[in-house]
Amino acid sequence: MMLRDEGGLDLDDTVETHLPGSTQGGVTVRQLLAHTSGMQREPVNGPFEHMVMPERAEIVSGWDEAQRVGRPHDRWHYSNLGFAVLGEIVARLEGRPWPEVVRDRLTRPLEMGRTGTRPQEPRAKGYYVPPFTDVPLPEPDVDAKGLDPAGGLRSTATDLSRWGGFLAEPDAEILSPDTLEEMCQPQVMADPRGWTLAWGLGLQLLRHEGRTWVGHTGGWPGSVTGCFTERESATTAVLLMNATTPVAPATAAAGMGTLAIEREPVDPQPWTPGTAVPEQLAPLLGHWYTEGSHLVLSVRQGQLEARLAAAPRSAPPAVFTEVAPDRYRTVSGRERGEPLVVVRGSDGGVSHLLWATYRVTREPLTFDAPL
Incomplete structure (x- = not known):
């Protein structure tokens, strides 16, 4: 996601965009992140049968041989193979192994000094307790290798x-x-x-x-x-x-x-008094109605907010930011991303609002009522 924000990739890029020559068509970064690609769960050649994990190169070479066991976005199907491929994409974009990228860009800045792909002492040993007994059996200490991005962090x-x-x-x-x-x-x-x-x-x-x-x-x-x-x-x-x-x-x-x-x-967060109500927001405050619902517009810390009157106080409000005179953008909450437009009458006063193109009026009205 950091690389996406920096312009290194797009979530809807296909794998072949970053692994040139791949013949596994149509698999996107977004699908792999959400496990909606339909790709098989594990790398080819069954690493968990013999507990020998694939190297990075084997993840890449085996990618085209892997099966797509479901249709994209048809259902959730967890794929460790998919996450290993995401790790390879990160490594190629950064020009260094995935563990180094995670260390330098995440665990070190967060002061997570005991997190990495290699074991550090002291550490707990792993066991399996079989049914019908109380005798723990030691489990193997397996190096994830090419599967590090999918499950190799300790x-x-x-x-x-x-x-x-x-x-x-x-x-x-x-x-x-x-x-x-x-x-x-x-x-x-x-x-x-x-x-x-x-x-x-x-x-x-x-x-x-x-x-x-x-x-x-x-x-x-x-x-x-x-x-x-x-x-x-x-x-x-x-x-x-x-x-x-x-x-x-x-x-x-x-x-x-x-x-x-x-x-x-x-x-609870202590109430903090505001310093002033922006002049352009004052005519917008109070009770409004839209789509049969009762809205309350208010100002908090100089920012316009909207709540459904019937919503619990714990429900987050819609929050607006001004983008131009009489034009606002919903930046969080209900209708996030949609515009809020102030419509003025011939006298220059506020006639009504348009939120996501729906009329918002001071009185409860039918959809086709004259304004």
């Missing part, structure tokens, strides 16, 4: 807590907050029966007990993990388990985080 609770803090409040020097917001928008429903798990751009979006948790799970021989952040309260739950037979990591982590929020609730 980390600690401290480092992952820092990562969670970044997801809650990103440092604009590292990644634009707007870009992180984009990453948190659902691209596909991964749980079509329960509608509790969606996928954004590289991030899992888990709905748990009325809250949305953003993060990811991890699994490798001898370890299963979950790291999820509830962005509104800036609460992160990190669950690290050194066993291949653990509880479900996503719901367990979200459950831990929910307990923390409930037992140590976040202090």
